[in-house]
Amino acid sequence: MSIEDLESIALAMVAPGKGIIAIDESTKTIAKRFESVGIENTEENRRAYRELLLTAPGLNEHISGAILYDETIRQSTRDGVPFTQVMKKLGIIPGIKVDKGPVPLAGFPGDVVTEGLDGLRERLAEYAKLGAQFAKWRAVINISEDNPSSTAIEANCHALARYAALCQEAGLVPMVEPEVIMDGDHSIDVSYEVHEAVLRSLFNALYEQNVMLEGAILKVSMVIPGKDAEEQAEVEEVAEATVRVLKSTVPASLPGIVFLSGGQTDEQSTAHLNAMNRIGPHPWPLSFSYGRAMQQAALKLWAKDMKANYAEAQKTVAARAKENGQAALGRWTGGK
């Protein structure tokens, strides 16, 4: 696949007013989400839930792509149609999570590094055959008095860049995701400094590994104070700090940037994205790739009565897509 082909997929992922729905929770993470609302974590429940989300009427008006998990990309609807086929019909680009999750970084207590490079070339080839057009790898950066170490930043960015190069070789658009975790009591300034160090290291590593930025997407956290910080920030402050750090570290040749929600409320995640787009134009489209902030309201509804609330849960996720699609244009009018 040529770089032009990769670029056109990347551009479609961040088409105006559209974003990504992240439904790639690993079995361990979906277990947590299901447990919080009293749903049993069985393969059938996971399949049914992902079908509910992917086939929500109107979802595709504001959703360009969906990130799937290894189990999900092999699953089908109740009527036996593979999810990837359903998505193709709806114009939702299939993506796949390919990292194997974070593990403690030896020698650096509190830091983690994401694994999954071994055998990745073969796995990517299989996912491409199954219909994936982009892939995602998430690096986790923790903040505390002693974290992150520069070693952790470098190790994670090196892995992200190795993964991104392999994706492009396989004809998949890499969605590179460094997530600076919101846990802790750090200030917005500390979050800014960590984002700056991580993004500098990331784009350095991508350059070193010959990754063509024109065929890649950045998925990143917002510059925001820790959840337990005494001083929380105004929406405009988060928007301004996030845009500032991106402008000083991310080359303009990148086709687009999407955000994760990271534990923000639905309203915060939408308000922050909207505020960023209101202070544009920026060198790249700024959109969303939310997991929890797209799904949590729908999941709660479905959990209460899987049959009776099915259609309502679908309406709810489609409504979140619409709100975030408006925020991606700076045209969200909710919350006022």
Ligand SMILES: O=P(O)(O)OC[C@H]1O[C@](O)(COP(=O)(O)O)[C@@H](O)[C@@H]1O
């Ligand atoms: O820990 P896991 O199972 O890899 O999942 C992490 C989740 O974090 C994300 O990267 C972002 O999700 P949120 O928007 O909920 O923070 C998702 O794509 C993914 O499902």
